[in-house]
Amino acid sequence: MTRLMIAATMIAALTAPAFATTPQHKPRLTMAQAREIALKRAPGTVADAEYEREKGAWRYSFDIRQGKRIHEIGVDGDTGRIVEDSYENPKSSD
Numbered sequence: 001m002t003r004l005m006i007a008a009t010m011i012a013a014l015t016a017p018a019f020a021t022t023p024q025h026k027p028r029l030t031m032a033q034a035r036e037i038a039l040k041r042a043p044g045t046v047a048d049a050e051y052e053r054e055k056g057a058w059r060y061s062f063d064i065r066q067g068k069r070i071h072e073i074g075v076d077g078d079t080g081r082i083v084e085d086s087y088e089n090p091k092s093s094d
Helices: 002-021 031-041
Strands: 045-054 057-066 069-076 082-087
Touching: 031 045, 031 057, 031 069, 031 082, 057 082
Parallel strands: none
Antiparallel strands: 045 057, 057 069, 069 082
């Protein structure tokens, strides 16, 4: 029984990251299209980009470096609408 529990735990641990990183929603916009929208709102260099689910909705998230600050722009993956426009705290690890 113990070996079975260990095996089940190992399988769950190995497969969980694959499920966690696979989006459950296919957006209408591509990453490139969303990136173009984000850079129009906040010109700079994209430091990080991802497609994520936040607050129940799927969106592209871009961290755009503008000098010493990071401008975070969220773009709805279906409509192209800007859903977040904020600056990250420089001391934040996110």
